[in-house]
Amino acid sequence: xxxxxxxxxxxxxxxxxxxxxxxxxxxxxxxxxxxxxxxxxxxxxxxxxxxxxxxxxxxxxxxxxxxxxxxxxxxxxxxxxxxxxxxxxxxxxxxxxxxxxxxxxxxxxxxxxxxxxxxxxxxxxxxxxxxxxxxxxxxxxxxxxxxxxxxxxxxxxxxxxxxxxxxxxxxxxxxxxxxxxxxxxxxxxxxxxxxxxxxxxxxxxxxxxxxxxxxxxxxxxxxxxxxxxxxxxxxxxxxxxxxxxxxxxxxxxxxxxxxxxxxxxxx
Amino acid sequence: xxxxxxxxxxxxxxxxxxxxxxxxxxxxxxxxxxxxxxxxxxxxxxxxxxxxxxxxxxxxxxxxxxxxxxxxxxxxxxxxxxxxxxxxxxxxxxxxxxxxxxxxxxxxxxxxxxxxxxxxxxxxxxxxxxxxxxxxxxxxxxxxxxxxxxxxxxxxxxxxxxxxxxxxxxxxxxxxxxxxxxxxxxxxxxxxxxxxxxxxxxxxxxxxxxxxxxxxxxxxxxxxxxxxxxxxxxxxxxxxxxxxxxxxxxxxxxxxxxxxxxxxxxxxxxxxxxxxxxxxxxxxxxxxxxxxxxxxxxxxxxxxxxxxxxxxxxxxxxxxxxxxxxxxxxxxxxxxxxxxxxxxxxxxxxxxxxxxxxxxxxxxxxxxxxxxxxxxxxxxxxxxxxxxxxxxxxxxxxxxxxxxxxxxxxxxxxxxxxxxxxxxxxxxxxxxxxxxxxxxxxxxxxxxxxxxxxxxxxxxxxxxxxxxxxxxxxxxxxxxxxxxxxxxxxxxxxxxxxxxxxxxxxxxxxxxxxxxxxxxxxxxxxxxxxxxxxxxxxxxxxxxxxxxxxxxxxxxxxxxxxxxxxxxxxxxxxxxxxxxxxxxxxxx
Ligand code: HEM
Numbered sequence: 001x002x003x004x005x006x007x008x009x010x011x012x013x014x015x016x017x018x019x020x021x022x023x024x025x026x027x028x029x030x031x032x033x034x035x036x037x038x039x040x041x042x043x044x045x046x047x048x049x050x051x052x053x054x055x056x057x058x059x060x061x062x063x064x065x066x067x068x069x070x071x072x073x074x075x076x077x078x079x080x081x082x083x084x085x086x087x088x089x090x091x092x093x094x095x096x097x098x099x100x101x102x103x104x105x106x107x108x109x110x111x112x113x114x115x116x117x118x119x120x121x122x123x124x125x126x127x128x129x130x131x132x133x134x135x136x137x138x139x140x141x142x143x144x145x146x147x148x149x150x151x152x153x154x155x156x157x158x159x160x161x162x163x164x165x166x167x168x169x170x171x172x173x174x175x176x177x178x179x180x181x182x183x184x185x186x187x188x189x190x191x192x193x194x195x196x197x198x199x200x201x202x203x204x205x206x207x208x209x210x211x212x213x214x215x216x217x218x219x220x221x222x223x224x225x226x227x228x229x230x231x232x233x234x235x236x237x238x239x240x241x242x243x244x245x246x247x248x249x250x251x252x253x254x255x256x257x258x259x260x261x262x263x264x265x266x267x
Numbered sequence: 268x269x270x271x272x273x274x275x276x277x278x279x280x281x282x283x284x285x286x287x288x289x290x291x292x293x294x295x296x297x298x299x300x301x302x303x304x305x306x307x308x309x310x311x312x313x314x315x316x317x318x319x320x321x322x323x324x325x326x327x328x329x330x331x332x333x334x335x336x337x338x339x340x341x342x343x344x345x346x347x348x349x350x351x352x353x354x355x356x357x358x359x360x361x362x363x364x365x366x367x368x369x370x371x372x373x374x375x376x377x378x379x380x381x382x383x384x385x386x387x388x389x390x391x392x393x394x395x396x397x398x399x400x401x402x403x404x405x406x407x408x409x410x411x412x413x414x415x416x417x418x419x420x421x422x423x424x425x426x427x428x429x430x431x432x433x434x435x436x437x438x439x440x441x442x443x444x445x446x447x448x449x450x451x452x453x454x455x456x457x458x459x460x461x462x463x464x465x466x467x468x469x470x471x472x473x474x475x476x477x478x479x480x481x482x483x484x485x486x487x488x489x490x491x492x493x494x495x496x497x498x499x500x501x502x503x504x505x506x507x508x509x510x511x512x513x514x515x516x517x518x519x520x521x522x523x524x525x526x527x528x529x530x531x532x533x534x535x536x537x538x539x540x541x542x543x544x545x546x547x548x549x550x551x552x553x554x555x556x557x558x559x560x561x562x563x564x565x566x567x568x569x570x571x572x573x574x575x576x577x578x579x580x581x582x583x584x585x586x587x588x589x590x591x592x593x594x595x596x597x598x599x600x601x602x603x604x605x606x607x608x609x610x611x612x613x614x615x616x617x618x619x620x621x622x623x624x625x626x627x628x629x630x631x632x633x634x635x636x637x638x639x640x641x642x643x644x645x646x647x648x649x650x651x652x653x654x655x656x657x658x659x660x661x662x663x664x665x666x667x668x669x670x671x672x673x674x675x676x677x678x679x680x681x682x683x684x685x686x687x688x689x690x691x692x693x694x695x696x697x698x699x700x701x702x703x704x705x706x707x708x709x710x711x712x713x714x715x716x717x718x719x720x721x722x723x724x725x726x727x728x729x730x731x732x733x734x735x736x737x738x739x740x741x742x743x744x745x746x747x748x749x750x751x752x753x754x755x756x757x758x759x760x761x762x763x764x765x766x767x768x769x770x771x772x773x774x775x776x777x778x779x780x781x782x783x784x785x786x787x788x789x790x791x792x793x794x795x796x797x798x799x800x801x802x803x804x805x806x807x808x809x810x811x812x813x814x815x816x817x818x819x820x821x822x823x824x825x826x827x828x829x830x831x832x833x834x835x836x837x838x839x840x841x842x843x844x845x846x847x848x849x850x851x852x853x854x855x
Contacts, residue, residue, distance in 0.1 A: 106670075148348075149344060149345045150344070150345055150346055150347050150348050150349050153345050153346065153349070153553060154349060154553070157431065157553045157559045157561065158556075158558060158559050161559065161560070161561040161562065162559075162560045162561060162562060163562055164562065165561055165562040165563045166431065166551050166552050166553065166561040166562075166563070167551055169563075170562070170665065171562025171563055171661055171665065172562075172660075172661040172662070172664035172665045172671050173671075174670075174671055174672060175670050175671070175672055176664075176668075176669070176670035176671075176672075176673075178664070178665055179562065220345065223345055227345070229545060229548070230362075230363070230369065231362075231369055231373060231545035231546075231548055232373075232542065232543045232544050232545050233543055233544045233545060234545045234548070235544060235545065237548070237551065238563050238662060239432070239561070239563035239564065239565050240432070240547070240565045240566060240567050240568065240571075241563070241565050241568075241571070241658075241659045241662050243376075243380060243546050243547070243567070243568070244380065244567065244568025244569075244571060245568075246540075246544060247377070247380035247381055247384055247568060248384055248568070250540070251377070251380065251381050251384065251536070251537075251540060252311075252381065252384045252385065252388060254536050255311045255381070255385065255532075255533060255536065256304070256308070256311075256388070258529065258532045258533075258536070259304045259305075259307040259308065259310075259311065259529070260304040262304070262307065262525055262528065262529055262532075263302065263303060263304030263307065264304070
């Protein structure tokens, strides 16, 4: 019996040490992620600056200070200041293809991505080096394998579905703006969208939605994307309007066709 | 005689000895019904209703109409551990843990959508053919009652699972109650048993949904069908059909077979759709909590027009003596539907008052022969569809990439401008169809065949119209607008009703004024003689015209036989082509 008592003690100590070490490592890593400017190499910053001057400065200014006056949204060609927007915003905007903007639109559309992953990192590092801002999430922050899907569902319905619809399929906002479908976004982009709140979307800082809660949302969105629908074809998950259209265009049309057929069959 | 037949006879005699029912059956089963596919639209409604009753009964075995909060522990993982009402949890159980439950839920909900849609097309058929006229006004009234009850049943059912959309819908319903001046607040407290949402509403709606409304619907449907039975079904005009007879087939065996088959077709299609296509995925909407909402929160389609009215109404409120009157809700959600249903219910009496028509009608109108009624119908339909579009404005904005605000403004103006335009266009179309009918009676049918006479002139050949068509065209009722009333009678006494009757006469002129009359019997006789002559004339010409090329569209001459049967024409052309092709081959 003595042996097992020692064993228990050793196990507890070992576990404590392991947790401590893991915490230190994770903490250091998330710090690193929160301040990528420090870890970015000067070569990367230089490349980022070059890319920025070539592709972005026409709208955002030579020093990313923004161009005053009319913005692209209302027909001019000015972009907002990028000082302090952080790497999360740059990565989100560039990796979804929103930036560089092609031309006037109610809001920057998602389109083909123009920069490689490395170039995007470089751009993000460069902007982040100008002033601190929300940083792209680390791998740990994006790991939602332990997250609670059900909690994510509740958070999603409380915070996101009023714009993005219950199934993440998107919806219209006023004056031609819209919340896009989020089913094609990567976990990183979803996380960054929450951190930076593009356009009419609110910012969900780590105070309003903790890292665990964000992970829960990631898990729920992943479930929305991958779980098979137990009830058949979902008609785009648009809610009752889709059902009504189907009832008329397929249901009633079929019934009337059968009626006509039977009607023509008596003679 | 075989043993089975004998046994059958014995059984029949046994029953007849006790119920004296043989005569009844002989009479009833031999009853003649007119035949047309559009008379089966009411049947679709009936059969969907039966499907609803069957599938709904299944659901009641497991549904728990309770708003007690429970922690979900069923097999749908993304909701495990979430707090929800028992109603919602039991609906999840039906969907995921009860065999066949999901299919039954989907059958029930799809059938409900089909039910109201079938009622709607049935109503349109009845309206546009004037089947609501004397003596069937009260059956129309029962119909309006049925439509209203169907909407109530649907709304109550939609609210039962207590999912996010249910709750959102109930919240709107509560807002509508609150908007009713004076009594609104009391009404809401009364219905919800206190504050919204409270803990009573689901169990109350349950009683309404499974007992009260279906019970009344069942009773009214029975009355509806009994009236169809005793007043006899109307028939479309045709040869040998009069206001006094019914031309059709006997109930037994033709209609029994048809109706039975049709029931299974409706049931089968509903089940197929329910098995393949999701409807109301409540697990994806989540349980109702007042702080949540989703984009695309819409009611089922038949409430969509009211949703649209709400979305279109500008935000106006007035404050009187410290009470707020929310016109922005009261007008679209209470006044508009009130007016629409009242107008619909009273329409038969309105029409007979305006036209002064007090005759019984068992022959249906062709919609073109009553252009004003048809115009009014299309006008109402346009109004309805515009409101409907308003109810889905957010989705239209997304899919057609336009701004929600632009759609809303378009519709705000459109609901006043477009229905009258639709009225005018419809009426014109009807009148030109009438004109064409008159032409046909006078000049026969245009065959589309152009004939070149030997001296070079081109004429179009007219053919006689078929007996069926002629009977249909001649069925057009003669209508006269009401004359202006005299302002005083022969003794110089003032006519007190003159004012009202003048209005009536004006309306009547508006209703019937533009009518294109049928040819008079003399005109008809002359036209028939002329046509006979024309045909006589052209036939010999055709004989000489065999040389005309076969294959030119519109010109056909074949051994002097006048062909108007498209199949024969096509066959002749094919034959000519084959001959030509063979010639070509021989040459090469
Ligand atoms: C629960 C809903 C309803 C059911 C099950 C139903 C069923 C039927 C059936 C089976 C018929 C005989 C066949 C036919 O003409 O289609 C009929 C006739 C008729 N229905 Fe309905 N109906 C419903 C709602 C309505 C509504 C909403 C209206 C109009 C407001 C209406 C007005 C009439 C009239 C006037 C007739 C006599 C038609 C004629 O003789 O030509 N019904 N109904």
